[in-house]
Amino acid sequence: MTTRKTWMSVAALLAVAGVAPVALHGQTADESRAGAVTPADTLLSGATIRLRIDGMSCPFCAYALEERLRKLPMVDSVLVRVSDGIVLLRTKGDEPITDGNLRDTVKRAGFSLREIHRIERP
Amino acid sequence: MAIAVVFCSASPSAGQGLPFHTETALTTAFEQRAVRSFAMWQSRGAVDMIVAPVAILPYAPHERVTTKVVVPLKYARLDLGQGDHLSRTGVADVSVAVKWAFLSRDRPEGTSRLALAGAVSLPTGSTAPSNSDGQPPQALPLGRGAAAAGATVIGTILRGRWGLSADLAHERPWSHGGFRAGFTTRYDLAIGFRLPRHVTTTRTRTLQLYLEWNGSVEGAALDDGVRVDHTGGHLAFVSPGVQWVVLRRLLLEASLQIPVIQDFRGIQPDVGVRPAFGGRFLFF
Numbered sequence: 001m002t003t004r005k006t007w008m009s010v011a012a013l014l015a016v017a018g019v020a021p022v023a024l025h026g027q028t029a030d031e032s033r034a035g036a037v038t039p040a041d042t043l044l045s046g047a048t049i050r051l052r053i054d055g056m057s058c059p060f061c062a063y064a065l066e067e068r069l070r071k072l073p074m075v076d077s078v079l080v081r082v083s084d085g086i087v088l089l090r091t092k093g094d095e096p097i098t099d100g101n102l103r104d105t106v107k108r109a110g111f112s113l114r115e116i117h118r119i120e121r122p
Numbered sequence: 123m124a125i126a127v128v129f130c131s132a133s134p135s136a137g138q139g140l141p142f143h144t145e146t147a148l149t150t151a152f153e154q155r156a157v158r159s160f161a162m163w164q165s166r167g168a169v170d171m172i173v174a175p176v177a178i179l180p181y182a183p184h185e186r187v188t189t190k191v192v193v194p195l196k197y198a199r200l201d202l203g204q205g206d207h208l209s210r211t212g213v214a215d216v217s218v219a220v221k222w223a224f225l226s227r228d229r230p231e232g233t234s235r236l237a238l239a240g241a242v243s244l245p246t247g248s249t250a251p252s253n254s255d256g257q258p259p260q261a262l263p264l265g266r267g268a269a270a271a272g273a274t275v276i277g278t279i280l281r282g283r284w285g286l287s288a289d290l291a292h293e294r295p296w297s298h299g300g301f302r303a304g305f306t307t308r309y310d311l312a313i314g315f316r317l318p319r320h321v322t323t324t325r326t327r328t329l330q331l332y333l334e335w336n337g338s339v340e341g342a343a344l345d346d347g348v349r350v351d352h353t354g355g356h357l358a359f360v361s362p363g364v365q366w367v368v369l370r371r372l373l374l375e376a377s378l379q380i381p382v383i384q385d386f387r388g389i390q391p392d393v394g395v396r397p398a399f400g401g402r403f404l405f406f
Contacts, residue, residue: 054228055226055233056231057233057285058367060404063370064150065151080323081323083321085230107185110148110154110186111150
């Protein structure tokens with residue numbers, strides 16, 4: 001159940017990022033939208049934040065950043081688009097996540113945070 | 123004896139960066155939180171050797187500083203001819219290293235970094251006779267018998283699917299019982315190319331192709347201050363290599379070091395091709 005919820009969140013992030021359809025575990029974002037929860041619905045339960053990261057080049061390194069962000073208690077799901085230098089994350093409910101938190105986490109992973117864009121709920 | 127000690131003192135490139143044998147100035151995931159191990163076959167004259175670090179354990183006290191401990195296992199085999207041989211297995215010289223990326227210029231899908239590294243090698247590898255009958259396989263010491271200290275300057279440039287790394291290292295051993303192995307100056311250059319061009323997410327499987335130039339110049343050994351004949355020289359390899367990110371946490375790698383310069387002082391056995399296989403695993 002948790003896995004399904006996570007993938008729905010990732011699909012929502014992909015939709016926000018404008019990269020759908022993208023194959024995820026054999027399921028496209030379009031297929032994911034055909035389920036009970038739509039990306040728009042999932043956005044209602046938390047805020048979406050888009051980060052522009054400099055210095056990312058290899059997926060092996062970017063995965064460490066993904067894991068560090070995922071481990072923040074207020075983060076629900078994370079998607080890293082390596083070549084685009086973009087990280088999309090969704091927060092849990094209304095739990096706040098500060099710019100400082102984000103800046104610190106990215107820095108500790110060895111990268112540079114260039115921009116934080118908080119996407120308003122529809 | 124001196125030749126064997128110098129041979130064993132040649133660094134197996136343990137604990138280096140993302141290209142197999144060349145350090146990188148990066149202090150990201152694979153330097154902070156990835157356990158690495160590999161096995162490298164080396165042959166020189168009648169001596170065959172397998173060097174395999176049990177583990178290369180990293181620690182990152184700061185995002186720009188990484189430390190690591192390398193615990194190498196060594197199997198050495200001396201061919202005596204007519205199907206006879208001597209062999210020895212055990213822990214070789216353990217080393218501790220610190221790297222500091224003092225300059226970092228990140229950009230979209232790329233970075234330029236410079237780093238300094240220092241390393242100390244401890245004389246943990248046995249040089250004593252090991253056979254119970256008192257017949258020492260003197261040609262097969264597992265360690266150098268003395269500590270050594272070294273410093274390295276490293277540069278890395280990543281631009282999209284291309285990567286370039288270079289390092290220059292100098293190491294000086296202490297003397298042991300009046301014998302001092304020669305200094306080693308190592309220089310490496312690696313060019314990397316990533317497939318595919320676009321990495322969509324961290325789940326994208328990628329393949330990195332590398333071409334490295336790995337060279338080392340060794341000074342002559344000294345015995346009670348007297349230069350030992352037939353020690354030291356210039357050795358360089360061309361090393362094609364490949365890395366495959368199999369899973370998000372797992373990377374497999376292979377390399378083939380082909381000797382292209384063997385300019386030794388005096389008479390010394392030739393160095394053969396060195397195949398190496400390894401893997402890195404991210405832990406969190």
